[in-house]
Amino acid sequence: MAPMVMLGSRDATPRRYWGEGQGPTASPSQASLLLARINSRARERKAGMGQRRLSVGLGEEQELGEGLSTPKHTNMVVQSVTPREQIEATPKDHPVDAATPVTKAELRVNGVRTEETSPDIEAMKKKKRKKKDSEGEESKGVLETSEIPESVGEDGTPIIKKKKKRKKDREELQMDDEESQSAIPETEMAEAELVQRTLPHWLAKPTLISRDLVAGSTPLDSFCGLDACLVEELKFQKVQQLFPVQKVVIPEILASAGPLSCRYRPRDLCVAAPTGSGKTLAYVLPLVQTLKSRTVPRIRVLVLLPVQELVNQVYNVFCTYCKGTPLHVGKAVGLTAMSKEQANLVENHLGCYHSLVDILVATPGRLADHLRMTQGLDLSALRYLVLDEADRMLAAEGGDWMHHIERAIVDHRARQENQLLLQPPLQRLLFSATLSSDPEHLQHVALHHPKLYTVAASAAGEADRDKSTAVVTGQFVRPAELREEFVVVEEEVKPLALHHLLVSGKGRHRVLVFTNSIKATHNLALLLAALSEGSGRVVAEFSSKSRKRHQVLSQFREGKIHVLVSSDAMARGVDIPDIDHVVCYDVTVASTYVHRIGRTARAGRPGTALSLVTKPMLREFRRALSDEGKGASQLTLSHEELEPYEQQYIDALATLKKMLEEEEREKHQKQIHIGKRKQLNRRQRVRKQKKQKLADKRRGMRKFTVNANNLRHHNEY
Numbered sequence: 123m124a125p126m127v128m129l130g131s132r133d134a135t136p137r138r139y140w141g142e143g144q145g146p147t148a149s150p151s152q153a154s155l156l157l158a159r160i161n162s163r164a165r166e167r168k169a170g171m172g173q174r175r176l177s178v179g180l181g182e183e184q185e186l187g188e189g190l191s192t193p194k195h196t197n198m199v200v201q202s203v204t205p206r207e208q209i210e211a212t213p214k215d216h217p218v219d220a221a222t223p224v225t226k227a228e229l230r231v232n233g234v235r236t237e238e239t240s241p242d243i244e245a246m247k248k249k250k251r252k253k254k255d256s257e258g259e260e261s262k263g264v265l266e267t268s269e270i271p272e273s274v275g276e277d278g279t280p281i282i283k284k285k286k287k288r289k290k291d292r293e294e295l296q297m298d299d300e301e302s303q304s305a306i307p308e309t310e311m312a313e314a315e316l317v318q319r320t321l322p323h324w325l326a327k328p329t330l331i332s333r334d335l336v337a338g339s340t341p342l343d344s345f346c347g348l349d350a351c352l353v354e355e356l357k358f359q360k361v362q363q364l365f366p367v368q369k370v371v372i373p374e375i376l377a378s379a380g381p382l383s384c385r386y387r388p389r390d391l392c393v394a395a396p397t398g399s400g401k402t403l404a405y406v407l408p409l410v411q412t413l414k415s416r417t418v419p420r421i422r423v424l425v426l427l428p429v430q431e432l433v434n435q436v437y438n439v440f441c442t443y444c445k446g447t448p449l450h451v452g453k454a455v456g457l458t459a460m461s462k463e464q465a466n467l468v469e470n471h472l473g474c475y476h477s478l479v480d481i482l483v484a485t486p487g488r489l490a491d492h493l494r495m496t497q498g499l500d501l502s503a504l505r506y507l508v509l510d511e512a513d514r515m516l517a518a519e520g521g522d523w524m525h526h527i528e529r530a531i532v533d534h535r536a537r538q539e540n541q542l543l544l545q546p547p548l549q550r551l552l553f554s555a556t557l558s559s560d561p562e563h564l565q566h567v568a569l570h571h572p573k574l575y576t577v578a579a580s581a582a583g584e585a586d587r588d589k590s591t592a593v594v595t596g597q598f599v600r601p602a603e604l605r606e607e608f609v610v611v612e613e614e615v616k617p618l619a620l621h622h623l624l625v626s627g628k629g630r631h632r633v634l635v636f637t638n639s640i641k642a643t644h645n646l647a648l649l650l651a652a653l654s655e656g657s658g659r660v661v662a663e664f665s666s667k668s669r670k671r672h673q674v675l676s677q678f679r680e681g682k683i684h685v686l687v688s689s690d691a692m693a694r695g696v697d698i699p700d701i702d703h704v705v706c707y708d709v710t711v712a713s714t715y716v717h718r719i720g721r722t723a724r725a726g727r728p729g730t731a732l733s734l735v736t737k738p739m740l741r742e743f744r745r746a747l748s749d750e751g752k753g754a755s756q757l758t759l760s761h762e763e764l765e766p767y768e769q770q771y772i773d774a775l776a777t778l779k780k781m782l783e784e785e786e787r788e789k790h791q792k793q794i795h796i797g798k799r800k801q802l803n804r805r806q807r808v809r810k811q812k813k814q815k816l817a818d819k820r821r822g823m824r825k826f827t828v829n830a831n832n833l834r835h836h837n838e839y
């Protein structure tokens with residue numbers, strides 16, 4: 123049976139997974155090939171063991187079985203040494219003399235010189251022989267120059283005796299060397315088997331959550347485990363039911379914080395549930411519930427998110443539910459000055475540092491800054507490490523930042539003054555709508571005995587666990603209330619098509635448009651604004667370059683902006699409840715597409731995602747859709763429908779051109795201004811330096827005079 127190798131589990135340490143000498147940069151496919159090669163080598167080595175021979179002088183050899191032979195009357199114990207050890211030991215322990223064939227390695231077993239046929243070379247030889255064999259089979263009857271017929275048959279056909287003899291010899295050798303010869307075809311078969319990727323059990327057999335937010339929810343009143351103040355707050359926030367993900371994950375986290383948690387380390391949780399299904403509350407509620415009875419404030423929860431907007435959003439949710447508790451929430455996001463953030467996180471009282479927060483929400487970059495610069499920031503009491511949008515976080519910078527943070531936690535624990543204090547076990551909670559089953563990403567977090575919660579792709583998947591494995595092997599589940607549409611348009615008329623859809627679409631009150639770049643976002647926002655002039659529709663842009671993005675976001679939330687054009691900076695996690703339409707102006711990859719369209723149809727509300735696709739991108743787009751695009755409906759758009767906007771479009775393009783030229787001019791002038799200022803500064807600096815030099819020179823002379831006077835004065839005595 124082919125040996126099973128688990129990928130991505132905790133048991134599969136990176137060394138086992140990537141193979142010897144391979145760095146973690148290898149891709150899973152490379153890793154699979156490596157595994158196949160390693161396993162085939164192992165088999166070849168095993169086969170090579172059978173060919174080991176002992177030779178002492180020229181004595182008569184006696185069969186020892188398993189291909190071992192020893193001279194008669196030699197009393198010795200044969201040690202079993204692995205071929206690798208032998209090969210590595212050979213040059214150091216017993217140098218091979220020049221006359222010795224290179225393919226043979228030597229070592230001493232109980233003081234007796236042994237010869238070991240290098241298994242790798244032998245395997246290559248065998249492969250060559252096999253190839254020759256097969257060639258021979260194919261060219262049966264074809265005469266080769268090296269094989270001169272020794273005799274001719276009665277019918278005049280040449281008889282290839284030599285070849286037959288060789289083949290016979292080989293067959294005998296095969297018998298002698300037991301499985302060693304048969305190892306070649308077996309290895310090839312094994313390669314074919316081993317290349318198959320095997321998911322660890324926790325990934326292959328996840329715990330399923332219902333996708334239906336209505337049918338799968340549970341009434342808040344019938345849910346046990348949450349304090350009255352939390353339930354009150356939930357009701358105040360108009361939460362009457364707990365969504366399926368909350369129904370399942372909250373009790374799991376609460377249970378892992380039970381009395382046994384100080385003795386047994388709780389298992390880490392991975393939650394993959396669709397966008398807008400309430401993942402945030404699924405961790406906020408149990409964490410607040412667990413920590414609310416703490417006595418001393420220390421950082422016990424660390425929530426990491428990829429962007430500032432998400433940090434603010436999650437920080438606000440924590441603040442809402444911590445209201446009736448003594449818990450303090452802090453954030454490290456980089457929106458305010460470092461010193462201000464530091465003052466909010468740590469307090470220095472009579473030379474001792476005290477944490478001012480119990481829950482810290484941060485971006486990894488800002489947290490790293492605080493770990494370097496904020497004295498007294500202590501993670502030794504950390505109980506929960508939450509990674510929201512975990513797949514994105516772990517993919518960023520190869521997930522290296524994660525090692526730094528884990529290192530900091532370990533260091534802080536080691537530095538703890540009172541080592542007798544029981545250190546709380548650290549539990550990792552990973553959340554995302556597209557939580558990858560790719561072990562390459564998950565390996566950055568050393569998950570402890572992990573458990574995966576995921577949503578079945580379909581009702582069939584819910585009934586049949588095996589069908590649901592599609593969920594963890596790359597198919598991302600969308601909210602049940604989401605409608606996907608697409609329209610095939612030419613590149614040149616894309617803005618016009620979008621304008622037409624905005625004008626003609628009833629109920630398109632709040633639309634979020636995604637493009638693939640900052641520049642495209644800017645240009646499209648300007649063009650749409652020009653096209654919407656006089657219609658009362660407010661168009662704005664939200665891109666990573668925009669300084670006013672927080673203001674823009676709140677205006678969009680309040681309904682003051684109707685159409686918001688954005689790059690993928692807004693694709694993940696941002697929760698604006700009333701977005702009724704998401705437009706994907708440019709085609710993108712499946713995971714990003716799922717997050718983009720997930721900005722609508724949130725928390726059980728209906729929503730539509732519309733994609734503008736050009737013909738060349740149609741194939742790529744279909745790949746991003748679920749079920750090969752069966753779930754998406756195609757809209758048609760004729761040229762006649764766009765004709766009425768022709769003049770408007772021409773004018774808008776002219777306006778856009780003017781605006782871009784104006785911007786370019788402003789930018790140029792700004793650069794000139796900056797350049798002039800720099801030049802001026804440089805001149806001022808040079809002048810200042812000259813003055814300084816002159817002053818130094820004078821002072822130096824005076825010094826010298828003073829010194830000389832002193833000297834004279836001293837000499838007088």
Ligand SMILES: Nc1ncnc2c1ncn2[C@@H]1O[C@H](COP(=O)(O)OP(=O)(O)OP(=O)(O)O)[C@@H](O)[C@H]1O
Pocket residue numbers: 360361362363364365368395396397398399400401402403554555694695696697699720724725
């Ligand atoms: N039980 C509930 N009842 C009603 N609304 C809820 C409930 N739970 C969460 N919500 C609301 O659903 C919305 C989406 O929740 P949340 O942002 O947690 O989704 P998510 O699963 O994290 O989505 P994403 O993957 O896009 O980040 C929020 O506005 C939240 O207030």
